[in-house]
Amino acid sequence: MNIGLQTPxxxxxxxxxxxxxxxxxxxxxxxNPHLRGKPVAVTPMVTDSTCAIAASYEAKAYGVKTGTKIYEARRMCPGLKCVLARHDKYVEYHHKILDAVERHLxxxxxxxxxxxxxxxxGREREPENARALAMAxxxxxxxxxxxxxxxxxxxAPNSFLAKVATEIEKPDGLVILSPEDLPGRLFDLKLMDLPGINVNMAARLERARIKTVEQLWHISPKQARSIWGSVQGERFWYWLHGYDVPYQSTNTSMVGHSRVLDPDLRTPEKTRAMARRLLVKAGYRLRRKEFYASRLSLSVRFIDGYRWSHDLSFAHAHDPFTFLHYLEELWIMMVHDCGLLPSHHNKTVFKKVSVVLHGLKRAEDITDDMFDHALEEKRKVMQKNEALSSALDLLRDKYKKEAVSIGLPPKTLAGHVGTKIAFSRVPSKDEFWN
Ligand SMILES: [Mg+2]
Structure with a gap:
């Protein structure tokens, strides 16, 4: 059905x-240490007529769950501790958790x-490596x-099944659904454990005489389409069977990072180094998403509020060397446009820096501009860059993010290329590959 769909x-x-x-x-x-090991219900209001919006595992053991009325929950679980929700805390933890995950992935x-x-x-997909990463x-x-x-x-082979796998063991679960042992443990689940199957959908399935995951597994994509009444049913079938249905093309159009600079990082030299680090990180994300980019933008905000932003286009690429090359060009443009002098070298001038990669495409969609017009020699350079960048990614994965970085070349603030760059022009590929 979908172009770019991967089999399990x-x-x-x-x-x-x-x-x-x-x-x-x-x-x-x-x-709150005094709540540890105790049945806890989190409530949106301080009244017994409200519902629990979350329950600890100790409370779940008594049958208390999200949606249980508090007066009922107190009856089911006499020692229940009710606490008022603090959404600001949950958001704060959310960011801390994402940072903790990102130390590894x-x-x-x-x-x-x-x-x-x-x-x-790559090798992260080998079961023992995947398991070790999950533990990390x-x-x-x-x-x-x-x-x-x-x-x-x-x-699992797709995000849908990976989510389903989190339902199989709770709490503190770790479940791998390998393509070769599907459907495997899927049959232990109830229909409503599957994302996208709510009460209404379950009723609709029941009318089609499907009451278990096993029965659902054995229908055809066509039947799924007719039960769902839309192409969503067919998509669901592919997800359940472990096919990786790619993103809708509208989902991702750019990958970027920005940083408000700490006071000691606001000099041109340090801001440039930060821009490079952010770009290497964005490139790494891009490769993970299996995309190539064809445009890079650099934006800076000065401490006096002045902003500068510009972008450059190039043939689709995904290796950090290409991106860093264009970042260097953009940096030199900025230095000239904004009148930064070599004497500003150690001055605090920047407040924020952003780099964004645009024009994202998958390899299969860019074969023409990437390979047909490229000369053999350029192709070799490109392949070398790609090989080098995947080697760096592997090292980076193995030794964690900070271990591998691409060094800052010894260039001065004014830029080694001199003052002859025409700032509004996109450099041609020939110039670049020289
Ligand atoms: Mg959860």
Whole structure:
């Protein structure tokens, strides 16, 4: 059905999904030692007529869950501790958790305050490496956020099944659904454990005489389409069977990073180094998403509020060397446009820096401009750059982010290329590959 769809075997263990267990209640237990090990319900208001919006595992053991009325919950579980929700805390923890995950893996998509997914690359998809990464993520959360913050991690050929895998073991689960052992543990689940199957959908399935995941597994994509009444049913079938249905093209059009600079990083030299680091990080994300980019923009904000922004286009690429080359060009343009002098070298001038890669495309969509027009020699350079960048990615994965970086060349503030660059012009490929 979809172009670019990967079979379960092609995708392998491509996706890691992380779901925090009893998130709000766990944050409260982390914050308040006297709530640890106790049944806790988090409520939106201080009244018994309200519902629990979260319950700790200790409360769940008594049957208390999200949506249970508090007066009923107190009856089910006499020692229940009710605490008022503090959304600011949950958001604060959300960011800390994402940082803890990102020490090991870039986050691909944040699905909700307590769920996100990541894409595994290359050898990370080998089961033992995937498992080790998942453990490293869990330990990073315990160490950097709090030892009472648990999560269930699922690893599978698509994000849907990876999420489903988080439902199989709770709390603190780690379940790998390998393509070769599908459907495997899927049959242990109830229909409503599957994302996208709510009460209404379950009723509709029941009318089609489907009451179990096993029965659902055995229908055809066509039947799924007719039960759902839309192409969504067919998509669901592919997800359930482990096919990696690619993103809708509208989902990703750019990848970028920005940073408000700490006071000691506001000199031109340090800001440039930061821009380079942010760009290498963006390139790494781009490769993980299996995209190529054809435009780079650099934006800076000065401490007096003045802003400068510009972009350059180039043939689709995904290696950091190409991107860093164009960043260098943009930096020199900025230095000239803004009248920065070599004497500004150590002065505090910048407040914020951003780099964004645009024009994202998948390899299969850019074959024409990338390979047809390229000369053999350029192709070799490009392949060398790509090989080097995947080697760097591997090292980076292995020794964690900070271990591998691409050094800053010894250039002065004014730029080694001199003053002869025409600032509004896009450099041609020939010039670049020289
Ligand atoms: Mg959760």
């Amino acid at each position: 075997a092609q995708a392998g263990l491509k996706w890691l999904f992380l779901d925090l267990n009893s998130y709000f209640a766990s944050v409260e237990q982390q914050e 870039p986050v691909n998509k944040i699905w909700s305050i307590d769920e996100c997914d990541c894409i595994l690359l 993520v869990k330990e990073s959360i315990w160490r950097n956020v709090g030892e009472h913050i648990n999560c269930s991690i699922g690893i």
